[in-house]
Amino acid sequence: MQAFVFIEVKEGALVQGSLEAITAAKTIGDATAVVVGYPELAAKAAEYGAPVICVKADGANPDEIVASLEAVAKAKNADAFFFAGTQLGKDLAPRLADRLATGCVTDVTGLEVVDGAVLYTRPAFGGTVIEKLKNHGKVQVATIRSGSFDKPAAGAAAAVEEFDPALGDVVKAKIVEAAKEITEAVNLEGADIIVAGGRGMGDAEGFKLVEELAAVLGAQVGASRPVIEEGWISRAHQIGQSGKIVAPKLYIACGISGAMQHISGAMASKYIVAINKDEDASIFGVADLGIVGDAKQILPLLIEEVKKRK
Numbered sequence: 373m374q375a376f377v378f379i380e381v382k383e384g385a386l387v388q389g390s391l392e393a394i395t396a397a398k399t400i401g402d403a404t405a406v407v408v409g410y411p412e413l414a415a416k417a418a419e420y421g422a423p424v425i426c427v428k429a430d431g432a433n434p435d436e437i438v439a440s441l442e443a444v445a446k447a448k449n450a451d452a453f454f455f456a457g458t459q460l461g462k463d464l465a466p467r468l469a470d471r472l473a474t475g476c477v478t479d480v481t482g483l484e485v486v487d488g489a490v491l492y493t494r495p496a497f498g499g500t501v502i503e504k505l506k507n508h509g510k511v512q513v514a515t516i517r518s519g520s521f522d523k524p525a526a527g528a529a530a531a532v533e534e535f536d537p538a539l540g541d542v543v544k545a546k547i548v549e550a551a552k553e554i555t556e557a558v559n560l561e562g563a564d565i566i567v568a569g570g571r572g573m574g575d576a577e578g579f580k581l582v583e584e585l586a587a588v589l590g591a592q593v594g595a596s597r598p599v600i601e602e603g604w605i606s607r608a609h610q611i612g613q614s615g616k617i618v619a620p621k622l623y624i625a626c627g628i629s630g631a632m633q634h635i636s637g638a639m640a641s642k643y644i645v646a647i648n649k650d651e652d653a654s655i656f657g658v659a660d661l662g663i664v665g666d667a668k669q670i671l672p673l674l675i676e677e678v679k680k681r682k
Contacts, residue, residue, distance in 0.1 A: 373401030375452040389456030395521040428536040443537035452512035474509025481520040499636030519619015519640035558608040568594030572627020576604040581671040612637040626667040630655030
């Protein structure tokens with residue numbers, strides 16, 4: 373199968389989820405990366421082992437991106453087109469699927485070829501069910517959940533091919549100005565370590581311990597939905613079904629009970645440490661290491677120990 377991957381660019385850098393999607397594409401056939409509108413990053417993308425098609429178009433305009441990907445898919449007889457499970461990926465994938473008259477599978481955590489057809493694995497109903505799906509369309513289109521596949525190792529650069537689709541007038545809407553909130557600097561999806569706090573931290577003052585531990589570890593701060601609703605921290609830090617999907621190497625859950633709505637956003641973490649005074653808390657069912665105790669008493673000890681070791 374000829375599988376293509378849209379390489380997303382954010383703030384001048386390749387999005388990690390897009391690179392992970394290259395690994396996913398290689399599980400079903402030959403992978404080719406597609407960079408739209410950023411020729412200076414095409415060579416960087418090629419370092420991850422897949423040939424790159426560098427498309428001459430406006431990589432900041434969704435209309436041109438979709439039209440470009442459609443042109444690539446048709447010109448190269450693509451069997452599959454994969455996207456990172458980011459907000460942009462979730463916007464573009466169904467639009468491309470519609471243009472190619474096919475279906476779109478979202479939030480994919482695993483895939484394999486069975487009897488010549490791609491079989492997708494994905495969580496459903498907040499992660500309480502793992503389902504297997506097939507897309508019977510001619511072209512496979514899917515978004516890949518962050519952390520489900522490893523990022524390919526950088527090595528010898530693959531070939532880069534320039535492609536000019538001669539799109540013409542395809543722009544229906546143009547972004548004139550974008551206001552960026554300071555909260556957009558929160559990079560939970562790309563974090564190696566996340567310290568997350570829940571209702572068990574008691575109040576905004578108690579939640580500051582989560583922020584302090586994150587600071588000494590060089591980690592990002594996450595939160596469960598009740599914390600956001602209480603206003604202890606901005607919504608940009610929310611993890612879970614209605615927040616962000618994360619896959620850090622280390623996830624420290626402090627005072628989080630482990631409701632499935634939250635766990636569904638962190639279940640791809642490589643190692644989970646849970647701190648909760650309720651020994652029957654659901655979080656211990658998914659944790660690699662559990663500490664039974666009051667997080668407000670344990671975190672100061674952890675913070676002090678980390679400072680000593682540094």
